[in-house]
Amino acid sequence: MLKDDQAKPRRRSLKLVSRDPAITIAGGNGSLDDPVVEAGWLRVRLSGAAGYDETFPIPAANWRHVKKPGANRGYKGKKAGPVRTAIVKPGKLLKVVLKGESLGFSLEGEPSSVEVVLGIGGHRYCVRFDAISAFTPERKLVAMNAGPPASCP
Numbered sequence: 001m002l003k004d005d006q007a008k009p010r011r012r013s014l015k016l017v018s019r020d021p022a023i024t025i026a027g028g029n030g031s032l033d034d035p036v037v038e039a040g041w042l043r044v045r046l047s048g049a050a051g052y053d054e055t056f057p058i059p060a061a062n063w064r065h066v067k068k069p070g071a072n073r074g075y076k077g078k079k080a081g082p083v084r085t086a087i088v089k090p091g092k093l094l095k096v097v098l099k100g101e102s103l104g105f106s107l108e109g110e111p112s113s114v115e116v117v118l119g120i121g122g123h124r125y126c127v128r129f130d131a132i133s134a135f136t137p138e139r140k141l142v143a144m145n146a147g148p149p150a151s152c153p
Contacts (some may be wrong), residue, residue: 043115
């Protein structure tokens with residue numbers, strides 16, 4: 001049993017999902033827009049009480065093609081620091097999951113919005129979540145079905 005001063009740090013998690021038929025993979029497999037070749041990065045910005053803005057690199061070695069290379073079915077990035085999953089499927093899905101104590105934000109209060117920019121190669125995917133699907137203070141934030149922001153930072 002842990003005493004209060006030895007308590008385990010809480011694992012924070014952030015799950016964001018956008019289902020949008022306008023999602024593309026730009027130049028496709030093998031192009032400069034392919035994160036398997038050119039790597040990627042993820043920027044997360046929380047507005048309101050949380051006030052957080054951080055960018056996480058996702059090295060090329062952490063990406064793979066969805067289905068066979070050349071099929072242009074999308075990309076999946078895994079296990080790059082707190083980024084557990086980053087998935088892009090053209091015409092279908094953009095999904096990001098972050099977990100861990102190393103997330104530098106506080107979930108004391110529910111953010112008013114969440115903006116995500118996923119950069120892969122030379123292409124950027126920008127989404128803004130104005131409605132939060134599930135929120136547990138200091139533990140979990142889930143946002144679904146976002147649209148594009150007014151501008152892409």
